[in-house]
Amino acid sequence: MKNYLILFFLLAGVKLTAQQRYELNSGWACKAITEEFRKGEQLSLESTALNGWMPATVPGTVLTTLLNNKKVPDPFYGMNNKLIKDVYDTGNAHYTYWFVKSFEQTAKGDEQVWLKLRGVNYKCDIYLNGKRVNLKTHEGMHLRQQYNITSLLAPNGKNRLALLVQPPDFPGAANGGQGGDGTIAKGLTTPYTAGWDWIQPIRDRNTGIWDKVFVEKTGGLNLENPHVVTLVPGKRLPSGKQEPALIRTSCEIENALNKTVSGYLQYSLEGKVVKAAVQLKAGEKKLVKLPDFQLQNPRLWWPNGYGEHPLYTISFTFVDAAGKLADKESVQFGVREISTRWNERTRSRENLVNGQKIFIKGGNWIISDAMLRFSDERYDAEVRYHREMNLNLIRIWGGAIIERPEFYQACDKYGMLVFQDFWFSGDCNGKWQDPLKKDDQWTRRQYPDDHGLVLTAAADQIKMIRNHPSLAFWCGGNEITPPDDILYPLKEKILPELDGTRYFFDYSNSNDMSYNFLGGNGDGPYTIQDPKSFWSFRTYPYNSEVGSVGVGDYASLKRFIPEGNMAPPQNGQQPDSVWAYHKYIPYDHHIEPYGKAKDARDFAMKAQLVNYEQYRALMEGFSSRMWDWYTGTIIWKTQNPWTAMRGQMYDYYLDPNACLYGLRKGSAPxxxxxxxxxxxxxxxxxxxxxxxxxxxxxxxxxxxxxxxxxxxxxxxxxxxxxxxxxxxxxxxxxxxxxxxxxxxxxxxxxxxxxxxxxxxxxxxxxxxxxxxxHMKTAKLNVSSRKAGKGQLEVLLNNDAAGPVAFFNRVALVNTATGERILPAFCSDNYFTILPGGEKSMSIEFPEQGNTPLSIEVYGWNLKSQLFPIN
CATH class of the missing domain: 2.60.40.10 (Immunoglobulins)
Incomplete structure (x- = not known):
């Protein structure tokens, strides 16, 4: 006990300066390989001039950099995307670029410096200070990289990094098919970039240093991939004193020194220290498991609608025998246990959290931005919108990515369970015969070509996100399993060893998830439905994809449709070319009961009525038969990563439409x-x-x-x-x-x-x-006041002698420009106020400084008006 206390107080007195991590996210420059003929050894020297190089966006893609430098038009506006050269037509060299970044860093004594790249698409060669860093070209979009660059650092601390980044070997022909001609799936990249039924092709196929780049300094040892598992036995309730939970932890440790090192791996939680003695030989790397810890009266993490979502933080540290701190790695986690069982009545999978069955109300997610322009703020806003819809699960579709830690952090915060697909989709991977595909089904069934790379990447990405309490389920692929020599190692070896706590679905609409007694693909439909059908027609008992519409209001349409193309679609007629290019789904006879649309503004307003009723009815119908017909449903889809006109509760610019508020209403706990x-x-x-x-x-x-x-x-x-x-x-x-x-x-x-x-x-x-x-024009009295930083309270009154004020929308706008402040989180919207009634609501939004703000209010029979904020 004496030695234990001495070590504890030694640790308490150590300044935690052994680890320094920072992101290389500014000051990058780039140039196309077709314009730069010098080699990486020369370009990575500080003495080499970079005349004529463009400022580069990192993290980001080549296309993002070109857009930011005004070399291409905004591909999300109108039909500008057609004006940008496609990599399949130009050849890969057109989008192969050098990226260069200078930084200052030294190392002394036992200090080690590491270069960490969280994602490059698709291949890269790395150079530092005139030397090659990766002796073999890196391949694979979904795979982290880490290099010990200590010996390559410049003695004066002034370093230059150079990366040559190449597009996927098989970018695929963007021929209008799902994933184009399908060959993009031969590599480990994102097949949606060759086009899908909800997006046009991304011309560079997202080539670039698309995720974060870090430099990290440690002591002689490096802690990696810490793992925290929480076990919560029994059936719990959110309130009251809790029985203990078990905390099980481990961490990888690498000894980068040329000597044996002894010490302790440890962390503290609730005032108690958990530790394990460790000895590592020179150059050795091992996984160290710490003793289990019983957490008394834990604060349990619950999904949205069932309880709070508290999080714990612990720091793994390695302290050597002399009491010197070698490295530190912090982990945030939530205490919960997720399990599943088969519901014989519904014939579908039933999910439980902390022993309580959870009726799944979910949304399908593609990716935050089709050009990978991610940010913590956008992730937070998008996940919050899902919380605002009263959903409790987000499914990550298999044609995109294993979502980023920042996405999962937002899901942890807002109580969203996550159903994470791996990188397979029936469209590209051979589920169906398809004349638009280059290869036959059996050939496509073996995509990607390098199965070993897939398994390596899967193991890496599992380690990256497994500590998040929001991560609930793994799935082999979208509507299809991976090939057998990927599927079985993944489910029988990799996941049990690296995670072992989450249920694995072979594919997204498998009979193991939901018995497919209707035949067909086991998901859908994807069209506008009669609201009564959600109550009358018994569909798949745990539907992984159902839904369709999502046209935004007029303010949303103006953001990406040129004025000359603002023609309202009419029943049975071909829509305008821009509307069609942005994947418009016809509303047809669903608009007609409200009267023929006079213009695009009128169409958009009537579309909101359809939107609201469609998604309110969807969730009401499913919820009315919970545990009888259904154990849950997942809407296709709740967000759009570009300016499409289907399957979205809010637009690409984070402006909600009535889908969000109808769904919010129908999904209320x-x-x-x-x-x-x-x-x-x-x-x-x-x-x-x-x-x-x-x-x-x-x-x-x-x-x-x-x-x-x-x-x-x-x-x-x-x-x-x-x-x-x-x-x-x-x-x-x-x-x-x-x-x-x-x-x-x-x-x-x-x-x-x-x-x-x-x-x-x-x-x-x-x-x-x-x-x-034939409603008379209504008039509302509107007042508002600031309720705090980025917070407003709005009160709307309808005169007792006036008509019903029907289906009103409230928006926060810049008084000078009339542009909406986004994102804005309204407690309600698209609401009706009866004569003599009132409505109070709140709005939360990013602080706008001294920008003058007003409240815009308009509705079905209410003319648009601006009201000042008191």
Missing amino acids: LHIMMNPLDSMVTIVNNGLGVVRNVMVQASLYDMEGKLQQQIQAFTEIAASTSQRTFPVNEGLKKLDAKTGCFVLLKLLDATQKVLSENLYWMPAPDGKYTGLQ
Whole structure:
């Protein structure tokens, strides 16, 4: 015990300066290989001039750098993408570039310096101070690199790094197929860049130093890939004192010195030190497992809607026998345990967190930005939007990437479970016959060509993200398994050894996930559906992909559609060329009940009504049959990495459309709703506790907003269930005989606080919204005030003598320019205010300094107005 205390106090007194890590994210320059004929040995010398080189964006791609230097137009605007040369047509040399960066760094004594690259696409040769760093060309987009560069550092500390970066060997022909002609999948890269049904081709196929580059200085030892596993036995509740949880840890240690080193690997948690004695021979690298630690009364991590998401941080340190700190590696984790079981009633996989079954309400995610322009702020905003939609899971589609640690950090923060695919997709990897593909199915079935590289990359990426509590499931691929000599090593050896705590699905719509009793592919459909179908048609019990629409409002369309192309699509007619290029899905007869669109602005407004109703009904229908028909559903898709017009709850510029708010409403953890088949008022309780002594209230209003009937009943709702209460069909028969009506549902507690509220607009018997088309113009009184930094409170009132103010949108704008402030997180939007009613809402947004701000309000029968902020 005495020696233990001496070591503890030695550690407490050590200044943790042994490790220094910083990112090389500015001051880069680049030049095309077709314009630069000097070799890497010369270019990596500080004395070599770089005349005529462009400033380079790192992390970033060649195309991003060209765009930032105004060498190409914005490929996301209009049809500009057609003006940019495609790598398949030019040959790889056109997008092969040198990237050069100078930095200052020295090492003395036992200090070691490491160069770490988190992602290069696709090949790279690395030089430092006139010497080759990687003796073999690096290959593979999804693979980290680490090099000990201590011996290559310049004596004066002034160093120059040079990388030659090449595109994928097989960029593929962008011939309009899913992944073009499919050959891009021969390499370990992102096949979506050759084009898909939701995106046009990325011309350089995302060639570049696309992820972060670090320089790290350590002592003689380097800690790598720490691993934290949390085991939470039993069935838990979010509140109250918790039984202990088990913390199991390990870490890799590399001894870079030419001598044996002894010491302790250790960390402290809740005031206690956990340690293991270690001895490493010269040059040795080993995995060290520390003793298990029992964490008393742990703060448990729960998915969104079920509880809080607290995180712990520990620092692994290695201290040698003399008490000298050699290295330190910090890890953030959450305490939770995720498990699955088969639900015999639904015939689908049922997922549990901390012993409690979780009804999955998910969204499919492609990638944050199609040109890989990632940022912590964007990741945080996008994941927060998913939290704002009341979702609890994000699935990462297999045609893109293993998402970055910054994405997972946001998911940890907001309580989003993650379903992570590996890099396979049925479209490129041979699931179907396809005349647009160059190779036959059996050939494509063996993509990528280098299976050993895939397994190496899989092991590396597993280590990169496995500590995140949000990471819930691994999946072999999108709609298809990897080849057998990848699948079985992955599921039987690599994952059990490197993770061992998460369920692995062979592919995204496998029978192991959801029994495919309907035939077909086991997912979809991908078109606009009659809202009633979500309640009446029993689809796949755990659907990995279902959904479609997502056209933004007029402000969104203006960001990427030229004024001359602002033509509203009409039922049965070909859309404008720009709309088609941006993958517009026809709304056709779904718009018509609201009246033929007069122009693009009118079309966009009516599209929002369709959007809202579509996604509210989707989640309401699935939730109404939770644990009976379904164990969950995952929407295709909830975000777009470029300016497409389908499958998005917010646009590329982070501006929400009505999909987001309809989904937010329908996905609420405690939600009152109306079954459109029989007008039965139904309540869904996703929570883990019984909701007692509540009033169910249904109010029916005519189109003028006059109350015609009100029905009330008291009830209680069991945990994790849906419950039918009473029908309102008789009242509807009387009210909708002419032009339609409104149905306002409320769930009230004993203090008459509204726990859930939901308003439906009902059509006339012929299915048309005649009443909406003839509404009088409304006027709202709007006031707002600052509630804190980047926070506003808005109050909207409707005069008692006025008409219904229907389907209103609130936006925060720059008063001088009229441009929206984005992202903006509104507590609600696209809401209706009855005569004499009011609506209070909050807005959170990035602080704007002295920029003058106003509130813009417009609606179905409300003209757009700007209101100053008090």
